Amino acid sequence: MKFSCFKLAALLLLLSGCATSYNPDIDYNPEYNFDQLQTFVVLDDFEANQEASKKLNRNLSSLDNDRLIKAITNTLKQKGMVEADKADADMQVRFQLVTKDKTQLRTYNTGFYQCWRCRGHYGYGGITPVQQVEIKDYVEGTIIIDFVDPAKGKSVWRSVVSKAIKKTKIPVEEKQAKIQELVNAMLASFKAPAVPAQ
Template identity: 60%
Template sequence: MNFKYLMILVASTMMVACATSYKPDIDYNPEYDFSTVSTFAVIDPFKADQTQSKPLNRQLSSLDNDRIIKAIAVALRNKGMAEVDAEVADTLVRFQVATKDKTEIRTYNTGVYNCWRCRGIYSYPYPVQEVQVKDYTEGTLIIDMIDPKTQKSVWRSVVSQAVKKNVPVNEKQAKIQELVNAMLVNYKASLIPTS
Protein backbone atom coordinates (compact mmCIF):
# COMPACT_ATOMS: atom_id res chain seq x y z
CA MET A 1 0.00 0.00 0.00
CA ASN A 2 2.82 2.44 0.88
CA PHE A 3 4.59 1.57 -2.38
CA LYS A 4 1.51 2.69 -4.34
CA TYR A 5 1.53 6.12 -2.67
CA LEU A 6 5.28 6.41 -3.20
CA MET A 7 4.86 5.74 -6.93
CA ILE A 8 2.06 8.33 -7.18
CA LEU A 9 4.28 10.87 -5.40
CA VAL A 10 7.23 10.13 -7.70
CA ALA A 11 5.05 10.33 -10.84
CA SER A 12 3.46 13.63 -9.80
CA THR A 13 6.86 15.10 -8.91
CA MET A 14 8.19 14.14 -12.34
CA MET A 15 5.19 15.72 -14.09
CA VAL A 16 5.64 18.96 -12.15
CA ALA A 17 9.36 18.97 -12.93
CA CYS A 18 8.66 18.53 -16.65
CA ALA A 19 6.07 21.30 -16.75
CA THR A 20 7.15 24.59 -18.26
CA SER A 21 7.54 27.25 -15.62
CA TYR A 22 7.76 30.90 -16.53
CA LYS A 23 9.33 33.29 -14.05
CA PRO A 24 8.22 36.79 -14.96
CA ASP A 25 10.06 39.90 -13.82
CA ILE A 26 7.38 42.13 -12.29
CA ASP A 27 7.59 45.82 -11.46
CA TYR A 28 4.84 48.20 -10.32
CA ASN A 29 4.18 51.58 -8.76
CA PRO A 30 3.52 50.93 -5.03
CA GLU A 31 1.72 54.28 -4.70
CA TYR A 32 -0.88 53.44 -7.35
CA ASP A 33 -4.29 52.39 -6.00
CA PHE A 34 -5.01 49.11 -7.81
CA SER A 35 -8.29 48.66 -5.88
CA THR A 36 -9.97 51.12 -8.28
CA VAL A 37 -9.15 48.99 -11.33
CA SER A 38 -12.03 46.81 -12.52
CA THR A 39 -12.10 47.35 -16.30
CA PHE A 40 -9.47 47.08 -19.00
CA ALA A 41 -8.89 47.55 -22.71
CA VAL A 42 -6.12 45.84 -24.68
CA ILE A 43 -4.33 48.19 -27.06
CA ASP A 44 -3.59 46.44 -30.37
CA PRO A 45 -0.03 47.46 -31.33
CA PHE A 46 -0.65 46.61 -35.01
CA LYS A 47 -3.57 49.05 -35.25
CA ALA A 48 -1.73 51.70 -33.23
CA ASP A 49 1.31 51.48 -35.51
CA GLN A 50 -0.86 51.81 -38.61
CA THR A 51 -2.80 54.84 -37.34
CA GLN A 52 0.41 56.65 -36.35
CA SER A 53 2.13 55.83 -39.68
CA LYS A 54 4.82 53.81 -37.93
CA PRO A 55 6.41 50.75 -39.51
CA LEU A 56 4.79 47.53 -38.33
CA ASN A 57 6.55 45.29 -35.84
CA ARG A 58 7.59 42.49 -38.19
CA GLN A 59 8.87 40.33 -35.33
CA LEU A 60 5.29 39.29 -34.62
CA SER A 61 2.76 37.96 -37.09
CA SER A 62 -0.78 39.29 -37.02
CA LEU A 63 -1.91 35.76 -36.05
CA ASP A 64 0.31 35.71 -32.95
CA ASN A 65 -0.66 39.32 -32.22
CA ASP A 66 -4.32 38.26 -32.10
CA ARG A 67 -3.45 35.22 -29.96
CA ILE A 68 -1.70 37.43 -27.39
CA ILE A 69 -4.63 39.88 -27.29
CA LYS A 70 -7.04 36.99 -26.73
CA ALA A 71 -4.83 35.46 -24.01
CA ILE A 72 -4.55 38.76 -22.12
CA ALA A 73 -8.32 39.31 -22.29
CA VAL A 74 -9.04 35.76 -21.05
CA ALA A 75 -6.54 36.03 -18.18
CA LEU A 76 -7.93 39.37 -16.97
CA ARG A 77 -11.57 38.27 -17.33
CA ASN A 78 -10.70 35.21 -15.22
CA LYS A 79 -9.57 37.66 -12.52
CA GLY A 80 -13.03 39.24 -12.55
CA MET A 81 -12.20 42.27 -14.67
CA ALA A 82 -14.46 43.48 -17.49
CA GLU A 83 -13.25 44.33 -20.99
CA VAL A 84 -14.52 47.73 -22.20
CA ASP A 85 -13.64 50.37 -24.79
CA ALA A 86 -10.34 52.19 -24.28
CA GLU A 87 -12.10 55.53 -23.66
CA VAL A 88 -13.76 54.28 -20.45
CA ALA A 89 -11.25 51.65 -19.22
CA ASP A 90 -9.66 51.89 -15.76
CA THR A 91 -6.42 50.52 -17.22
CA LEU A 92 -5.01 50.14 -20.70
CA VAL A 93 -3.06 46.98 -21.46
CA ARG A 94 -0.20 47.40 -23.89
CA PHE A 95 2.18 44.65 -24.93
CA GLN A 96 5.25 44.34 -27.08
CA VAL A 97 7.41 41.54 -28.36
CA ALA A 98 11.14 41.71 -29.00
CA THR A 99 13.47 39.06 -30.35
CA LYS A 100 17.22 38.71 -30.28
CA ASP A 101 19.47 36.17 -31.97
CA LYS A 102 21.81 34.54 -29.47
CA THR A 103 24.60 31.98 -29.49
CA GLU A 104 25.31 29.52 -26.70
CA ILE A 105 28.77 27.93 -26.57
CA ARG A 106 29.45 24.96 -24.32
CA THR A 107 32.81 23.28 -23.85
CA TYR A 108 33.13 19.78 -22.43
CA ASN A 109 36.26 17.93 -21.40
CA THR A 110 35.50 14.45 -22.72
CA GLY A 111 38.54 12.78 -21.20
CA VAL A 112 41.49 11.45 -23.14
CA TYR A 113 42.03 9.95 -26.56
CA ASN A 114 44.45 7.12 -27.09
CA CYS A 115 45.72 6.48 -30.61
CA TRP A 116 44.55 2.93 -31.34
CA ARG A 117 46.92 2.56 -34.30
CA CYS A 118 49.97 3.76 -32.41
CA ARG A 119 52.19 1.26 -30.60
CA GLY A 120 54.84 1.61 -27.99
CA ILE A 121 56.07 5.09 -27.19
CA TYR A 122 53.64 6.72 -29.67
CA SER A 123 50.48 5.74 -27.77
CA TYR A 124 50.40 8.69 -25.37
CA PRO A 125 46.90 9.79 -24.38
CA TYR A 126 46.04 13.46 -24.84
CA PRO A 127 43.06 15.49 -23.55
CA VAL A 128 40.11 16.05 -25.88
CA GLN A 129 37.62 18.89 -25.62
CA GLU A 130 34.26 18.99 -27.33
CA VAL A 131 32.71 22.33 -28.24
CA GLN A 132 29.00 22.68 -28.97
CA VAL A 133 27.65 25.86 -30.57
CA LYS A 134 23.90 26.47 -30.56
CA ASP A 135 22.25 29.41 -32.30
CA TYR A 136 18.77 30.31 -31.08
CA THR A 137 16.32 33.19 -30.90
CA GLU A 138 15.34 34.64 -27.54
CA GLY A 139 11.89 36.19 -27.38
CA THR A 140 10.74 38.73 -24.80
CA LEU A 141 7.09 39.51 -24.09
CA ILE A 142 6.38 42.70 -22.14
CA ILE A 143 2.93 43.50 -20.75
CA ASP A 144 2.29 46.99 -19.37
CA MET A 145 -0.75 48.24 -17.47
CA ILE A 146 -1.12 51.92 -18.32
CA ASP A 147 -2.98 54.53 -16.26
CA PRO A 148 -5.25 56.20 -18.86
CA LYS A 149 -5.06 59.58 -17.10
CA THR A 150 -1.28 59.87 -16.99
CA GLN A 151 -0.49 57.51 -19.91
CA LYS A 152 2.28 56.01 -17.73
CA SER A 153 2.91 52.40 -16.88
CA VAL A 154 1.84 51.44 -13.34
CA TRP A 155 2.54 47.70 -13.63
CA ARG A 156 4.86 45.66 -15.86
CA SER A 157 5.58 41.98 -16.41
CA VAL A 158 8.46 40.72 -18.57
CA VAL A 159 9.35 37.17 -19.62
CA SER A 160 12.29 36.15 -21.83
CA GLN A 161 13.01 32.67 -23.12
CA ALA A 162 14.18 30.76 -26.17
CA VAL A 163 11.60 30.76 -28.95
CA LYS A 164 10.48 27.28 -29.93
CA LYS A 165 10.15 26.66 -33.64
CA ASN A 166 7.67 24.45 -35.45
CA VAL A 167 5.00 24.59 -32.74
CA PRO A 168 1.82 22.96 -34.11
CA VAL A 169 -0.90 25.50 -34.91
CA ASN A 170 -3.43 23.81 -32.62
CA GLU A 171 -1.03 24.22 -29.63
CA LYS A 172 -0.02 27.86 -30.15
CA GLN A 173 -3.00 29.49 -28.39
CA ALA A 174 -2.65 27.16 -25.38
CA LYS A 175 1.08 27.90 -25.05
CA ILE A 176 0.55 31.66 -25.35
CA GLN A 177 -2.30 31.46 -22.80
CA GLU A 178 -0.04 29.56 -20.38
CA LEU A 179 2.66 32.22 -20.76
CA VAL A 180 0.26 35.16 -20.30
CA ASN A 181 -1.41 33.49 -17.29
CA ALA A 182 1.99 33.15 -15.62
CA MET A 183 2.78 36.79 -16.36
CA LEU A 184 -0.52 38.06 -14.96
CA VAL A 185 -0.92 35.65 -12.02
CA ASN A 186 0.09 38.32 -9.46
CA TYR A 187 -1.70 41.23 -11.08
CA LYS A 188 -4.20 43.10 -8.90
CA ALA A 189 -4.86 40.52 -6.15
CA SER A 190 -1.58 40.96 -4.27
CA LEU A 191 -1.23 44.65 -5.13
CA ILE A 192 -4.39 46.03 -3.53
CA PRO A 193 -3.28 48.23 -0.60
CA THR A 194 -4.39 46.94 2.78
CA SER A 195 -5.74 49.43 5.32
Protein backbone atom coordinates in the same frame (compact mmCIF):
# COMPACT_ATOMS: atom_id res chain seq x y z
CA MET B 1 17.30 38.85 -39.84
CA LYS B 2 14.69 38.97 -42.56
CA PHE B 3 11.18 40.04 -41.64
CA SER B 4 9.68 36.65 -42.56
CA CYS B 5 12.09 34.88 -40.17
CA PHE B 6 11.42 37.53 -37.56
CA LYS B 7 7.69 36.87 -37.75
CA LEU B 8 8.23 33.11 -37.62
CA ALA B 9 10.45 33.48 -34.55
CA ALA B 10 7.75 35.48 -32.79
CA LEU B 11 5.15 32.86 -33.57
CA LEU B 12 7.31 30.04 -32.26
CA LEU B 13 8.04 31.87 -29.02
CA LEU B 14 4.38 32.20 -28.21
CA LEU B 15 3.55 28.63 -29.08
CA SER B 16 6.42 26.66 -27.57
CA GLY B 17 6.69 25.11 -24.16
CA CYS B 18 4.10 25.10 -21.40
CA ALA B 19 3.17 27.51 -18.62
CA THR B 20 5.29 25.73 -16.00
CA SER B 21 8.45 26.47 -18.02
CA TYR B 22 7.93 30.23 -17.91
CA ASN B 23 9.44 32.36 -15.17
CA PRO B 24 8.16 35.92 -15.69
CA ASP B 25 10.07 38.92 -14.42
CA ILE B 26 7.55 41.18 -12.66
CA ASP B 27 8.05 44.88 -11.99
CA TYR B 28 5.54 47.40 -10.64
CA ASN B 29 5.10 50.71 -8.88
CA PRO B 30 4.59 49.86 -5.17
CA GLU B 31 3.04 53.28 -4.54
CA TYR B 32 0.29 52.78 -7.11
CA ASN B 33 -3.22 51.97 -5.82
CA PHE B 34 -4.15 48.85 -7.78
CA ASP B 35 -7.32 48.41 -5.71
CA GLN B 36 -8.93 51.23 -7.69
CA LEU B 37 -8.80 49.25 -10.93
CA GLN B 38 -12.10 47.87 -12.14
CA THR B 39 -12.01 48.21 -15.92
CA PHE B 40 -9.41 47.64 -18.65
CA VAL B 41 -8.84 47.80 -22.39
CA VAL B 42 -6.26 45.82 -24.37
CA LEU B 43 -4.78 48.14 -26.98
CA ASP B 44 -4.34 46.65 -30.43
CA ASP B 45 -1.11 48.28 -31.60
CA PHE B 46 -0.94 45.93 -34.57
CA GLU B 47 -3.54 48.01 -36.39
CA ALA B 48 -2.54 51.35 -34.89
CA ASN B 49 1.18 51.31 -35.69
CA GLN B 50 1.82 49.99 -39.19
CA GLU B 51 3.97 52.88 -40.38
CA ALA B 52 7.57 52.06 -41.22
CA SER B 53 8.78 54.14 -38.28
CA LYS B 54 6.51 52.30 -35.80
CA LYS B 55 7.13 48.58 -36.03
CA LEU B 56 5.56 47.63 -32.70
CA ASN B 57 4.07 44.14 -33.04
CA ARG B 58 4.60 44.01 -36.81
CA ASN B 59 6.47 40.77 -36.12
CA LEU B 60 3.25 39.14 -34.92
CA SER B 61 0.88 37.68 -37.45
CA SER B 62 -2.60 39.19 -37.19
CA LEU B 63 -3.87 35.75 -36.12
CA ASP B 64 -1.49 35.49 -33.16
CA ASN B 65 -2.04 39.16 -32.34
CA ASP B 66 -5.78 38.46 -31.98
CA ARG B 67 -5.10 35.30 -29.96
CA LEU B 68 -2.92 37.28 -27.57
CA ILE B 69 -5.57 39.97 -27.11
CA LYS B 70 -8.17 37.27 -26.42
CA ALA B 71 -5.92 35.53 -23.89
CA ILE B 72 -5.16 38.75 -21.97
CA THR B 73 -8.85 39.68 -21.97
CA ASN B 74 -9.87 36.23 -20.67
CA THR B 75 -7.29 36.30 -17.87
CA LEU B 76 -8.23 39.78 -16.63
CA LYS B 77 -11.95 38.95 -16.70
CA GLN B 78 -11.23 35.86 -14.60
CA LYS B 79 -9.51 38.16 -12.11
CA GLY B 80 -12.70 40.22 -11.78
CA MET B 81 -11.95 43.11 -14.11
CA VAL B 82 -14.43 44.37 -16.71
CA GLU B 83 -13.57 45.16 -20.32
CA ALA B 84 -14.33 48.75 -21.32
CA ASP B 85 -13.82 51.24 -24.15
CA LYS B 86 -10.47 53.01 -24.30
CA ALA B 87 -11.98 56.31 -23.12
CA ASP B 88 -13.55 54.72 -20.03
CA ALA B 89 -10.95 52.12 -18.97
CA ASP B 90 -9.13 52.47 -15.63
CA MET B 91 -6.14 50.66 -17.13
CA GLN B 92 -4.71 50.23 -20.63
CA VAL B 93 -2.89 46.98 -21.42
CA ARG B 94 -0.16 46.98 -24.06
CA PHE B 95 1.97 44.11 -25.30
CA GLN B 96 4.97 43.74 -27.55
CA LEU B 97 7.34 41.08 -28.74
CA VAL B 98 11.09 41.52 -29.26
CA THR B 99 13.58 39.05 -30.67
CA LYS B 100 17.35 39.07 -30.34
CA ASP B 101 20.08 36.98 -31.98
CA LYS B 102 22.28 35.39 -29.32
CA THR B 103 25.25 33.02 -29.11
CA GLN B 104 25.79 30.36 -26.47
CA LEU B 105 29.33 29.19 -25.78
CA ARG B 106 29.82 25.87 -23.95
CA THR B 107 33.05 24.12 -23.05
CA TYR B 108 33.18 20.59 -21.74
CA ASN B 109 35.55 17.66 -21.36
CA THR B 110 34.93 14.78 -23.73
CA GLY B 111 37.47 12.40 -22.22
CA PHE B 112 41.18 11.97 -21.69
CA TYR B 113 44.13 10.92 -23.80
CA GLN B 114 47.62 9.63 -23.02
CA CYS B 115 50.37 12.23 -23.17
CA TRP B 116 53.71 10.68 -22.21
CA ARG B 117 55.57 13.95 -22.72
CA CYS B 118 53.07 15.68 -20.35
CA ARG B 119 53.83 13.32 -17.45
CA GLY B 120 54.21 15.25 -14.25
CA HIS B 121 53.47 18.63 -15.81
CA TYR B 122 49.68 18.61 -15.38
CA GLY B 123 49.26 16.27 -12.43
CA TYR B 124 47.42 13.59 -14.42
CA GLY B 125 50.26 11.09 -14.56
CA GLY B 126 50.40 11.27 -18.34
CA ILE B 127 46.61 11.61 -18.82
CA THR B 128 45.50 14.93 -20.36
CA PRO B 129 41.83 16.05 -20.56
CA VAL B 130 40.32 16.67 -24.00
CA GLN B 131 38.25 19.84 -24.04
CA GLN B 132 35.77 20.79 -26.73
CA VAL B 133 34.01 24.09 -27.39
CA GLU B 134 30.47 24.21 -28.73
CA ILE B 135 29.11 27.43 -30.23
CA LYS B 136 25.37 27.64 -30.76
CA ASP B 137 23.54 30.53 -32.39
CA TYR B 138 19.89 30.95 -31.42
CA VAL B 139 17.11 33.51 -31.24
CA GLU B 140 15.77 34.68 -27.89
CA GLY B 141 12.23 36.01 -27.83
CA THR B 142 10.92 38.39 -25.20
CA ILE B 143 7.25 39.15 -24.69
CA ILE B 144 6.26 42.15 -22.59
CA ILE B 145 2.86 43.00 -21.12
CA ASP B 146 2.48 46.51 -19.68
CA PHE B 147 -0.35 47.97 -17.60
CA VAL B 148 -0.42 51.67 -18.37
CA ASP B 149 -2.22 54.29 -16.30
CA PRO B 150 -4.15 56.29 -18.94
CA ALA B 151 -4.02 59.53 -16.94
CA LYS B 152 -0.24 59.39 -16.46
CA GLY B 153 0.62 57.61 -19.71
CA LYS B 154 3.13 55.50 -17.76
CA SER B 155 3.50 51.80 -17.08
CA VAL B 156 2.67 50.85 -13.47
CA TRP B 157 2.93 47.05 -13.78
CA ARG B 158 4.99 44.93 -16.18
CA SER B 159 5.52 41.24 -16.86
CA VAL B 160 8.38 40.01 -19.05
CA VAL B 161 9.21 36.52 -20.27
CA SER B 162 12.33 35.66 -22.29
CA LYS B 163 12.99 32.25 -23.81
CA ALA B 164 15.08 30.68 -26.50
CA ILE B 165 12.78 30.06 -29.44
CA LYS B 166 12.13 26.44 -30.25
CA LYS B 167 11.32 25.39 -33.78
CA THR B 168 8.17 23.51 -32.88
CA LYS B 169 5.04 23.05 -34.94
CA ILE B 170 1.80 23.41 -32.99
CA PRO B 171 -1.57 22.30 -34.44
CA VAL B 172 -3.87 25.26 -35.16
CA GLU B 173 -6.50 24.02 -32.69
CA GLU B 174 -3.92 24.10 -29.86
CA LYS B 175 -2.48 27.56 -30.52
CA GLN B 176 -5.03 29.56 -28.49
CA ALA B 177 -4.58 27.24 -25.52
CA LYS B 178 -0.77 27.58 -25.66
CA ILE B 179 -0.96 31.37 -25.77
CA GLN B 180 -3.51 31.34 -22.93
CA GLU B 181 -1.09 29.27 -20.80
CA LEU B 182 1.68 31.80 -21.44
CA VAL B 183 -0.52 34.78 -20.57
CA ASN B 184 -1.87 33.05 -17.43
CA ALA B 185 1.73 32.56 -16.25
CA MET B 186 2.68 36.15 -17.04
CA LEU B 187 -0.33 37.65 -15.23
CA ALA B 188 -0.54 35.14 -12.37
CA SER B 189 0.77 37.59 -9.77
CA PHE B 190 -1.33 40.54 -10.91
CA LYS B 191 -3.64 41.41 -8.02
CA ALA B 192 -7.35 41.14 -8.70
CA PRO B 193 -9.24 44.38 -8.00
CA ALA B 194 -11.03 44.84 -4.69
CA VAL B 195 -14.75 44.08 -4.79
CA PRO B 196 -16.72 47.34 -4.32
CA ALA B 197 -18.73 47.56 -1.11
CA GLN B 198 -22.47 47.02 -1.56
